[in-house]
Amino acid sequence: GENVEQHPSTLSVQEGDSAVIKCTYSDSASNYFPWYKQELGKRPQLIIDIRSNVGEKKDQRIAVTLNKTAKHFSLHITETQPEDSAVYFCAASDSSYKLIFGSGTRLLVRP
Amino acid sequence: DADVTQTPRNRITKTGKRIMLECSQTKGHDRMYWYRQDPGLGLRLIYYSFDVKDINKGEISDGYSVSRQAQAKFSLSLESAIPNQTALYFCATSDSGEHTGELFFGEGSRLTVL
DSSP, rough: OEEEEEEOSEEEEEETTTTEEEEOOOTTTOOOEEEEEEEEEEEOOOEEEEEETSSSSETTEEEEETTTTTTTTEEEEEEOOOOOOOEEEEEEEOOOOOOOOOOOEEEEOOO | OEEEEEEESSSEOTTTTOEEEEESSSSSSEEEEEEEEEETTEEEEEEEEEEEEEEEEOOOTTOOOEEETTTTTTEEESSSGGGGGGOOOOOOOOOOSSSTTTOOOOOOEEEEOO
């Protein structure tokens, strides 16, 4: 089955700097790659996703890149703000939409 | 607002007890999931159901069972709870239509097994 690895487990950046979180997956049949944000004490919520027919997707300060050959995808947050502090999860699935998640990255944005 | 509701939100129980966590949704989604969250391990899939007559095991189904009583209801049972089942449990739903893939999570049920 699918296995998703996520790095780093914790990331601390200065406000205004960029943050990058990386994930690798094992199943070449995977074609859907979402990212979820979980604020402290809250439920995870989708922030951006990408499907295998595109290599990059942007939404304001957030972007995701996908390299299907290398089986890795990354989340890029630019101009980080304190409210970006949260735990971020990557995930992967094939056409069954059975999502398998990475272990999470705790992002701290220092004011 | 359409939502995913979990009950109970918090539960403390003893080893060997039977526990049921319930999930109901008003989103009209056909797909429902149970995930378990542990620190440093992310969200791990326990069971999932794509319609009322469909039940599938996930990554860590041992020690758990589920029931899809209706399109809107999906319950998770621990027949004989053990301490390493102490975790935060999330129910989630998704649509099979235009926005297939996005999971909508409930607020979570924190279970402590003593």
